[in-house]
Every structure is written in structure tokens, then in C-alpha cells.
Amino acid sequence: MKTRFAPSPTGPLHLGHAYSALRAHELAEDMGGKFILRIEDIDQGRSRKEWEALIHEDLRWLGLSWEAPVLRQSGRRDAYRAALDSLWQRGLLYVCTCNRRDVLSAASAPNEGEPLGGPDGIVYPGTCRSKPRTHTAMPDGVALRLNMSSALKQFGMKRSGLWKAAPESGTFRAFLETGRGPNGETGIIHASHEHLVDNIGDVVLARRGFGTSYHLSVVVDDAFQNITHVVRGEDLFDATLIHVLLQHLLGLETPTYMHHGLLRDEVGNRLAKRHDSMAISSYRKAGTTPADIRSLVGL
Numbered sequence: 001m002k003t004r005f006a007p008s009p010t011g012p013l014h015l016g017h018a019y020s021a022l023r024a025h026e027l028a029e030d031m032g033g034k035f036i037l038r039i040e041d042i043d044q045g046r047s048r049k050e051w052e053a054l055i056h057e058d059l060r061w062l063g064l065s066w067e068a069p070v071l072r073q074s075g076r077r078d079a080y081r082a083a084l085d086s087l088w089q090r091g092l093l094y095v096c097t098c099n100r101r102d103v104l105s106a107a108s109a110p111n112e113g114e115p116l117g118g119p120d121g122i123v124y125p126g127t128c129r130s131k132p133r134t135h136t137a138m139p140d141g142v143a144l145r146l147n148m149s150s151a152l153k154q155f156g157m158k159r160s161g162l163w164k165a166a167p168e169s170g171t172f173r174a175f176l177e178t179g180r181g182p183n184g185e186t187g188i189i190h191a192s193h194e195h196l197v198d199n200i201g202d203v204v205l206a207r208r209g210f211g212t213s214y215h216l217s218v219v220v221d222d223a224f225q226n227i228t229h230v231v232r233g234e235d236l237f238d239a240t241l242i243h244v245l246l247q248h249l250l251g252l253e254t255p256t257y258m259h260h261g262l263l264r265d266e267v268g269n270r271l272a273k274r275h276d277s278m279a280i281s282s283y284r285k286a287g288t289t290p291a292d293i294r295s296l297v298g299l
């Protein structure tokens with residue numbers, strides 16, 4: 001058993017992060033497994049060494065420990081490129097030249113209704129999907145999107161265990177075991193072909209100038225590090241569906257996923273990174289103890 005906490009060093013850790021890290025660490029202890037830290041710093045424009053140092057400090061203060069050396073995603077570009085290349089060779093990726101404004105205006109065009117929100121923002125309306133390929137080899141430096149519909153077709157044809165054909169509609173369903181949670185709970189994610197196409201859509205697997213994206217790198221690295229259990233917030237539920245699909249397309253093992261509830265403030269808003277007052281370091285400075293943090297997050 002091996003689990004991980006994988007923050008991005010783009011700001012201070014807040015209570016929500018502490019909760020996720022503590023739950024993962026506890027699970028590893030309960031199961032006699034390993035807990036590791038991974039630094040998800042693919043966004044080099046926003047990642048800072050200072051934030052990374054603070055992540056180490058905060059987690060150690062909370063009482064967590066992990067093995068050295070800690071993997072940084074910024075050093076894994078070749079692995080991401082190889083994974084993307086295998087998808088490109090199978091015709092599952094296409095170059096997207098749209099910027100945010102293009103996506104918004106195409107998605108809000110008359111007849112399109114309200115733009116749908118997916119795990120990465122607006123569901124891509126498909127503007128670049130049918131443009132003919134001008135390169136045989138995968139181009140560098142550009143944004144690449146997954147053709148969700150083609151990916152599901154390849155996946156569905158190859159796999160019938162996890163994504164079963166629903167005979168009445170001719171579509172696919174996902175049955176994803178989330179495994180046994182710390183309180184003995186089990187669960188299964190059900191997702192239809194339509195949900196993936198209409199509500200998630202053609203996600204970006206390589207951001208322009210990044211050579212990868214969150215979805216691609218998290219899947220490649222969870223497999224590389226032999227992660228067997230992923231503990232994450234339920235806001236990543238749809239992202240998990242993308243990750244399972246990518247694992248199957250890339251021939252990688254699917255870990256057990258556990259989605260925990262999200263911490264909310266008094267008025268019900270999600271605690272997010274921008275709430276600096278909720279930063280673990282602020283609590284530390286104010287004299288809060290790690291035990292107080294545990295009780296604040298309900299552990």
C-alpha cells in the first residue's frame with residue numbers, strides 16, 4: 001500500500017490541504033503502508049521554491065513524515081512526452097489553438113445554451129477538433145486536447161470489464177471501485193459515456209508551453225511511483241474519471257480512489273488557497289497546535 005500527498009507549490013497550504021494530507025497519512029498508518037510527498041510544479045510560472053519549503057515545514061509541523069528524495073514533476077518532462085506521444089500516434093490528441101476567450105465565445109454562441117462547466121472550467125465546444133492534422137510527429141510547445149469521444153470508443157472496444165456497455169442505450173458505463181475507506185465505507189463511481197463527452201469533454205493533456213497538464217502528469221506519476229491508494233477531495237470526482245480513462249489508454253494500473261468531503265467555512269464556501277487567513281502557517285504563527293488543527297478539520 002502506498003499513498004501520496006501531491007500539492008502544487010503555488011501558495012501556502014490551507015486547512016483543506018492539511019485535511020487531505022492527514023487522511024492520506026492516517027490511511028497509510030492504518031494499512032501499514034507508505035505515505036509519500038510529491039511536488040506538482042508543472043506550472044513553472046506560478047511555482048516558487050519558497051512555497052515548496054513552506055509545504056515541507058507545515059507538513060512536518062503537522063507530524064507527517066515521508067521518504068526522501070521527493071519527486072518533482074518539473075523533472076519528468078520526458079515521461080510525459082512519451083505518454084502523450086503514444087496517445088498522439090493513436091490519433092487521440094489534437095492541437096488546440098483556442099485561448100480562453102475563444103472557448104468562452106464559442107461555448108456561449110446562440111443555440112449552444114448556457115456554457116457547461118467541466119472539471120477544468122467550460123467544457124470545450126470542439127472548435128479545433130476536426131481541423132486536419134498538419135504534422136505526423138507530435139508538435140512541441142502547443143496545447144493538445146484529448147478527443148474524448150474517440151478515446152471512449154478505443155477504450156470501450158478494448159475493455160468491457162470496467163466500462164460496461166449498457167445494452168439499452170449502446171453507451172458505456174464506468175464502474176470504478178473506490179475501495180474501502182477508513183470507516184469501512186465502499187463505493188463505486190458510475191459514469192456514462194454521455195457524461196464524459198458532454199460534461200467533461202476534450203480535456204487539455206498538454207498546456208501550451210508546459211508539455212503536460214495536471215491530468216496527464218498525475219496519472220503518469222501515480223503509476224511511476226506505484227501509488228496504490230489516492231486520497232483526494234470529492235471536487236476531483238470528475239477528474240478521477242479522466243484519470244481512470246487515461247490509465248486504461250496508457251496501459252497503467254488504476255489505484256483505489258478515496259474521495260473525502262470538502263471543508264467549508266461558516267457560510268458554506270469551500271476553503272480555497274486564496275483564503276490566506278486559513279493558511280497553516282498563519283495558524284502556526286498564531287500559536288495553534290497540530291492537535292488543534294486536527295480537531296478544526298474534524299479528525
Ligand code: GLU
Nearest residue numbers: 006007008040218231232
Ligand atoms: N496537485 C493536485 C492538487 O493539489 C493533486 C490532487 C490529486 O491529484 O489528488 O489538487
